[in-house]
């Protein structure tokens with residue numbers, strides 16, 4: 422796995438300049454206006470996931486030392502919760518919503534409410550990863566969407582959806598958001614999406630079981646105590662729209678982390694090197 426990550430990093434080095442020039446913002450828990458200035462990170466050879474800790478050893482310590490890091494491989498050992506435990510509501514946006522290129526991802530700011538066994542979390546934003554970050558039974562998906570939530574006591578919960586390609590029509594909100602992705606090619610660019618409705622998304626989420634585990638943000642500072650809720654409902658996206666999204670988002674997936682509770686892979690690697 423390490424050799425592979427490094428290989429991919431080396432291939433991406435060609436693009437590192439473009440990526441690192443535009444990494445002033447992170448994938449943020451909050452919409453960007455609430456975000457303190459973050460260390461520049463990206464997905465290239467010198468600013469990518471293997472070196473995030475080195476970018477700021479105070480802020481990003483958990484990236485290299487945390488034992489509950491994300492993303493992971495989800496498999497038969499991952500806890501499954503019945504649909505009845507969790508519900509998600511997101512209002513319609515008949516005038517569209519703000520869609521911004523943060524340099525490290527593209528993000529939409531909408532309101533919403535997640536309830537986990539009665540406890541309420543507010544939706545801050547959702548954003549995209551190409552390819553997907555979590556793997557299901559080792560398989561990767563071409564895209565993953567993260568809905569980032571926070572409760573009043575500051576506890577965090579992220580709802581993830583895997584996106585698979587199809588020849589037919591896209592999940593409505595996915596197609597309607599990503600129809601505008603070519604308008605935000607550059608870091609910092611913003612646009613307004615088409616009218617958005619999350620009705621089919623929330624209806625199917627609310628009746629589908631979820632995989633649950635305690636992990637972390639998948640971007641610096643890699644903070645832990647993030648409840649992950651990965652829907653077993655796979656979303657579909659047409660190939661043409663995915664290709665357009667990939668041209669803008671490029672590559673923003675962190676490598677697979679050790680399974681929850683086990684040593685950080687970078688600590689294991691450092692020990693191996695020191696032997």
Ligand SMILES: *[C@@H]1O[C@H](CO)[C@@H](O)[C@H](O)[C@H]1NC(C)=O
Pocket residue numbers: 460477478479480481
């Ligand atoms: C590193 O992170 C710490 C804690 O968030 C922050 O106070 C400090 O300014 C950062 N250092 C640099 C060089 O960005």
Ligand SMILES: *[C@@H]1O[C@H](CO)[C@@H](O)[C@H](O)[C@H]1NC(C)=O
Pocket residue numbers: 530531532
């Ligand atoms: C979210 O809700 C708050 C409070 O009702 C409102 O002020 C804000 O404009 C809403 N934001 C969006 C993006 O809908």
Ligand SMILES: [Zn+2]
Pocket residue numbers: 448548549550567639
């Ligand atoms: Zn994410």
